[in-house]
Amino acid sequence: MTPKVARYLAEQQPATPCLVLDIDRVESNFRALRAALPLASIYYAVKANPARPVLERLVRLGSSFDAAGIEEVEACLEAGATPACVSYGNTIKKASAIRRAHAAGVTMFAFDSAEELEKLARHAPGSRVYCRILVENAGADWPLSRKFGTDVETARELMLRAGEMGLDPYGLSFHVGSQQTSTAAYEAAIGKVAMLFTDLRDAGVNLRMINLGGGFPTRYRDEVPGIDRFATAIMQAMTGHFGNALPEIVIEPGRFVVGDAGVVSAEVVLVCRRVKDDPIRWVYLDIGRFGGLAETEGEAIKYRITTPHDGGETGPVAIAGPTCDGADIMYERSNYRLPMALASGDRVELLSTGAYVTTYASQRFNGFAPLAEHYI
Amino acid sequence: MTPKVARYLAEQQPATPCLVLDIDRVESNFRALRAALPLASIYYAVKANPARPVLERLVRLGSSFDAAGIEEVEACLEAGATPACVSYGNTIKKASAIRRAHAAGVTMFAFDSAEELEKLARHAPGSRVYCRILVENAGADWPLSRKFGTDVETARELMLRAGEMGLDPYGLSFHVGSQQTSTAAYEAAIGKVAMLFTDLRDAGVNLRMINLGGGFPTRYRDEVPGIDRFATAIMQAMTGHFGNALPEIVIEPGRFVVGDAGVVSAEVVLVCRRVKDDPIRWVYLDIGRFGGLAETEGEAIKYRITTPHDGGETGPVAIAGPTCDGADIMYERSNYRLPMALASGDRVELLSTGAYVTTYASQRFNGFAPLAEHYI
Numbered sequence: 001m002t003p004k005v006a007r008y009l010a011e012q013q014p015a016t017p018c019l020v021l022d023i024d025r026v027e028s029n030f031r032a033l034r035a036a037l038p039l040a041s042i043y044y045a046v047k048a049n050p051a052r053p054v055l056e057r058l059v060r061l062g063s064s065f066d067a068a069g070i071e072e073v074e075a076c077l078e079a080g081a082t083p084a085c086v087s088y089g090n091t092i093k094k095a096s097a098i099r100r101a102h103a104a105g106v107t108m109f110a111f112d113s114a115e116e117l118e119k120l121a122r123h124a125p126g127s128r129v130y131c132r133i134l135v136e137n138a139g140a141d142w143p144l145s146r147k148f149g150t151d152v153e154t155a156r157e158l159m160l161r162a163g164e165m166g167l168d169p170y171g172l173s174f175h176v177g178s179q180q181t182s183t184a185a186y187e188a189a190i191g192k193v194a195m196l197f198t199d200l201r202d203a204g205v206n207l208r209m210i211n212l213g214g215g216f217p218t219r220y221r222d223e224v225p226g227i228d229r230f231a232t233a234i235m236q237a238m239t240g241h242f243g244n245a246l247p248e249i250v251i252e253p254g255r256f257v258v259g260d261a262g263v264v265s266a267e268v269v270l271v272c273r274r275v276k277d278d279p280i281r282w283v284y285l286d287i288g289r290f291g292g293l294a295e296t297e298g299e300a301i302k303y304r305i306t307t308p309h310d311g312g313e314t315g316p317v318a319i320a321g322p323t324c325d326g327a328d329i330m331y332e333r334s335n336y337r338l339p340m341a342l343a344s345g346d347r348v349e350l351l352s353t354g355a356y357v358t359t360y361a362s363q364r365f366n367g368f369a370p371l372a373e374h375y376i
Numbered sequence: 377m378t379p380k381v382a383r384y385l386a387e388q389q390p391a392t393p394c395l396v397l398d399i400d401r402v403e404s405n406f407r408a409l410r411a412a413l414p415l416a417s418i419y420y421a422v423k424a425n426p427a428r429p430v431l432e433r434l435v436r437l438g439s440s441f442d443a444a445g446i447e448e449v450e451a452c453l454e455a456g457a458t459p460a461c462v463s464y465g466n467t468i469k470k471a472s473a474i475r476r477a478h479a480a481g482v483t484m485f486a487f488d489s490a491e492e493l494e495k496l497a498r499h500a501p502g503s504r505v506y507c508r509i510l511v512e513n514a515g516a517d518w519p520l521s522r523k524f525g526t527d528v529e530t531a532r533e534l535m536l537r538a539g540e541m542g543l544d545p546y547g548l549s550f551h552v553g554s555q556q557t558s559t560a561a562y563e564a565a566i567g568k569v570a571m572l573f574t575d576l577r578d579a580g581v582n583l584r585m586i587n588l589g590g591g592f593p594t595r596y597r598d599e600v601p602g603i604d605r606f607a608t609a610i611m612q613a614m615t616g617h618f619g620n621a622l623p624e625i626v627i628e629p630g631r632f633v634v635g636d637a638g639v640v641s642a643e644v645v646l647v648c649r650r651v652k653d654d655p656i657r658w659v660y661l662d663i664g665r666f667g668g669l670a671e672t673e674g675e676a677i678k679y680r681i682t683t684p685h686d687g688g689e690t691g692p693v694a695i696a697g698p699t700c701d702g703a704d705i706m707y708e709r710s711n712y713r714l715p716m717a718l719a720s721g722d723r724v725e726l727l728s729t730g731a732y733v734t735t736y737a738s739q740r741f742n743g744f745a746p747l748a749e750h751y752i
Binding site: 046047070075090094095114115116151153157273275284297320326327329343344358360361362368 | 422423
C-alpha cells in the first residue's frame with residue numbers, strides 16, 4: 001500500500017467496499033517499465049482498469065493503449081489519446097464495432113482467424129493487422145490459452161492473405177497468460193514467432209512488429225520476479241533472433257501498471273465457525289467474487305490481506321463474499337491465516353487490487369452495488 | 377420460449393445482448409407452484425431476478441419474499457410488499473443492514489452462527505429467527521453446501537439461546553442446492569430437521585416453521601422432474617414426520633418462478649476454427665460468463681440455444697463470450713453442437729435465462745455494458 005493510499009484510508013475512512021488507487025503509483029510503474037524496456041512501445045491494457053484518471057495520466061506520459069472493446073477505444077479517445085495510439089486488441093469484434101473504431105481513426109487491429117480478417121478487410125480497409133499466435137501459458141496464474149490464437153501455419157497463410165485483401169500485414173502477437181511468473185514463457189514464444197517472421201519475409205511479406213502481450217506480474221501473496229528479469233530475458237531473446245534488425249516491440253501491460261497502485265478496503269461482515277470447535281473460522285467480507293474479486297476463481301490470484309490486528313495470534317480461515325451464492329468463496333484451500341481477534345465490523349485491506357477488480361464487479365448481485373472507486 | 381417472447385423478439389428485434397422476460401409466465405409458474413404445494417408459504421428468492429415488474433406481479437399474486445440483502449428488502453417494499461411478507465434470508469448481514477431492515481418493519485431473519493444471532497438480538501430485538509442447517513447438496517447442479525449452515529447440535533444450542541436473548545426462535549431452514557433434480561435431497565433434509573424440531577420441543581422450545589429453501593429446477597438442456605414430483609415427496613416427508621401437526625412450510629423458489637420466463641437474445645460475433653481443419657468450431661457470442669451467464673462456470677448450467685439455422689446439419693462447437701478473458705468460456709466439454717451454417721451476425725437465443733443472469737452481469741468488463749432488460 002502506498003503512503004498516499006494509507007493516509008487517505010486513515011483520514012477519509014471511505015464507505016466500504018471501495019477501491020482507493022494512487023495515480024502516482026501508476027505513473028511510477030509506467031516509468032519503471034519504460035526504463036526497463038526502453039525499446040518497447042507500451043500499450044496499456046485498458047481492461048485492467050479503464051478509469052478516466054488512469055487513462056488521462058497515461059496519456060500524459062505518452063502511453064499507447066490496447067482496447068478490448070469499442071467502448072474502451074472510445075474511452076481512450078475521450079481521455080485524450082490519439083487514434084494512432086490505440087490498438088483494438090480483441091480478436092473477436094462485431095462488424096459494427098470495427099466500423100466505429102475505424103471511423104474514429106483507429107488503424108491497428110488484432111485477429112486470429114480467417115473470418116475476422118475478412119471483417120477487417122471489409123470494415124477497416126487498409127488497416128495494420130496483426131495475428132495472434134497460440135503459445136504455451138505455463139507459469140501463468142491466470143492462463144488464457146484455449147480461447148485465442150492460432151497456429152503458425154494458419155497465421156502464415158492469413159498474413160499472406162491479409163496483403164491480398166488490402167490490409168497492411170503489420171505483425172504478430174502472442175500472450176503468455178496473465179500474472180506470468182516465468183521468463184521462459186516469453187523466450188519460447190519469441191522464438192516461435194521469430195521463425196514465422198523470417199519465413200514470411202522469405203515469402204515477400206515484411207512484418208514490422210512483434211506484440212509480446214502483457215502478463216508481467218504484480219506481487220500478491222507470493223514474491224514475483226522483478227521487471228528487470230523479464231526485460232533482460234525478452235531483449236536477449238529478441239536480439240538473439242533478430243540481431244540489429246529489431247522490429248517494433250509492443251507490450252500490453254495492465255496488471256503491472258495498475259495492480260499495486262490500488263487497495264480494496266472492505267468490512268468484515270461476520271466471523272464464525274461453521275460447527276462448534278471447527279479449527280477453521282469463516283470470514284465473510286462485504287466484497288467477494290461477484291463484487292469484483294473475480295480473479296479469486298479457483299483461488300488463482302491470492303491477494304494479501306491486512307487487518308487492524310496484524311501481529312497478533314493468527315488461525316486458519318476460509319474467506320468468502322457476502323452473497324447468498326455458494327460459489328462466492330475466495331479462499332478455502334490456500335492456507336490463509338488471519339488474526340484470532342478479527343471480528344465483524346473490522347476494516348481490512350486487500351492489497352494490489354488496482355487491476356481487474358472494478359470492471360468485473362456485478363451490477364447488483366444480491367442487491368449489492370458495485371464498489372466505490374477513489375482515484376487519488 | 378413463450379409465444380409472447382417469440383413475438384416480441386421477431387417484431388422488435390431489440391439490440392443484443394438482452395433479456396426478454398414474459399411476466400405472465402412468472403405468474404403461471406407461481407400459480408403452478410401454489411397449486412402443487414397449497415400448504416406452503418412461497419417466499420420468492422429475489423436474487424434470482426429483482427426486476428420491479430417481476431416483484432410487482434408477485435406482490436399482486438400474494439407472494440412473500442426472501443431477500444438476500446438490504447437493497448433487496450427495500451426493493452420488495454418499494455414494489456408494494458408489506459414488511460411482514462419479507463424474510464431477510466442471508467445468514468451474513470452487516471449490523472447496519474439488520475438495523476435498516478428492522479426499522480423498515482421486517483421481523484423474520486435467518487442466521488447460522490452465534491455471532492450472527494448476537495447481532496440479531498442487538499439490532500432486531502424480538503424478531504422471529506430461523507437457523508440454517510447444513511444438509512447434503514447431492515443432485516444439485518449449483519451446490520451451495522460449504523459456505524452456509526451449521527450442524528444439528530450447534531443449531532439446537534443456538535435456538536435455545538435465541539429465546540434467552542429476547543428473540544423468537546421461529547424455525548429451521550436448509551437448502552438442498554440450486555437446480556436440484558433429486559427429490560431425495562428434500563426427503564433426507566426434512567428428516568434431519570424434523571428430529572431437531574422434536575428434540576427442541578422436548579427442551580421447551582416450540583418451533584413453528586420449516587423453511588425448505590429453494591432449488592426447484594428449471595428445464596435447461598436436460599429434462600428435469602416436474603414440480604408435482606417434488607411436491608409429493610415433500611408433503612409425504614412432512615406428514616410422515618409431523619402427522620397433522622404440520623408447522624408452517626416455507627419455500628423460497630427463485631429459478632423455478634422466473635427461469636423459463638426469460639430468454640437472452642444474443643448475436644454471434646465470430647465463428648472460427650482455432651487451427652485449420654480442427655473439427656471444433658469456436659462460437660463467440662456478445663454475452664458470456666462476465667456478461668451475466670455466470671452460472672456456466674464449470675459448465676454447471678447448460679442452457680438450450682436456438683439459432684436461425686436449426687434443423688440443418690450441425691457440428692461440435694465450443695461456446696465463449698466476447699471478452700479478452702480466457703476464463704470467459706461457457707461450454708467446451710459439454711458436447712454442444714450448433715448448425716454448420718451459423719455465422720457472425722446471426723441472432724441466437726439462450727432459453728430459460730430469466731434467473732440469475734441480469735444481476736450477475738459485470739458493470740463494464742472490457743467496456744461492455746450490461747445486457748438490456750425487457751419485461752413484457
